[in-house]
Amino acid sequence: MGNKSSLILRPEDIREIQEETGFTPNQIERLFSRFTSLDRGDCGTLSREDFLRIPELAINPICDRIVHAFFIDSHDDRVNFRQFMNVLARFRPPKANKIKLNSREDKLRFTFKMYDLDDDDVISREELVSILQMMVGENIEQDQLMSIVERTIVEADRSGSGSITFDDFCTALSRTDVERKLSIIFLS
Numbered sequence: 001m002g003n004k005s006s007l008i009l010r011p012e013d014i015r016e017i018q019e020e021t022g023f024t025p026n027q028i029e030r031l032f033s034r035f036t037s038l039d040r041g042d043c044g045t046l047s048r049e050d051f052l053r054i055p056e057l058a059i060n061p062i063c064d065r066i067v068h069a070f071f072i073d074s075h076d077d078r079v080n081f082r083q084f085m086n087v088l089a090r091f092r093p094p095k096a097n098k099i100k101l102n103s104r105e106d107k108l109r110f111t112f113k114m115y116d117l118d119d120d121d122v123i124s125r126e127e128l129v130s131i132l133q134m135m136v137g138e139n140i141e142q143d144q145l146m147s148i149v150e151r152t153i154v155e156a157d158r159s160g161s162g163s164i165t166f167d168d169f170c171t172a173l174s175r176t177d178v179e180r181k182l183s184i185i186f187l188s
């Protein structure tokens, strides 16, 4: 039967998640039913394979990196509903209200982690190459790709380290509307 109590969303859970993430009770319930439908094992947590059953995600070229981002704070390679909601909260438009998770800095940090494949807090030349390869696939010649990478590093690398630190990354994106580009409109 499994532990059914973990699969029930109690009113106090909804209240706490609402405080933490800024989602409305309706949104929380809708996302909870999405979560349980992905949870094939009925165990109250999702595996990486469960995430890959989200069609919008499966067709995304950097799908692996987005899924990885959900597991950054997970210690056992499973994601419970609370962790799931905390990650989704980063995609909420910032003007909705003042929840820390969806500030400009949090969105930048989240994107940076998607590029930083080995989690060493810098984006190396190799990491930039591999993420660009995931995005553009075979649609571009290798030397064209390398010249984009070189140019990006030269422009972004303020510290002269040959790789991109989080500060470099924020500076490079300082004129980009990160708040809007990294937001998803959730139905209310």
Ligand SMILES: [Ca+2]
Pocket (backbone or CB within 6 Å): 116, 117, 118, 119, 120, 121, 122, 123, 124, 127
């Ligand atoms: Ca790295």
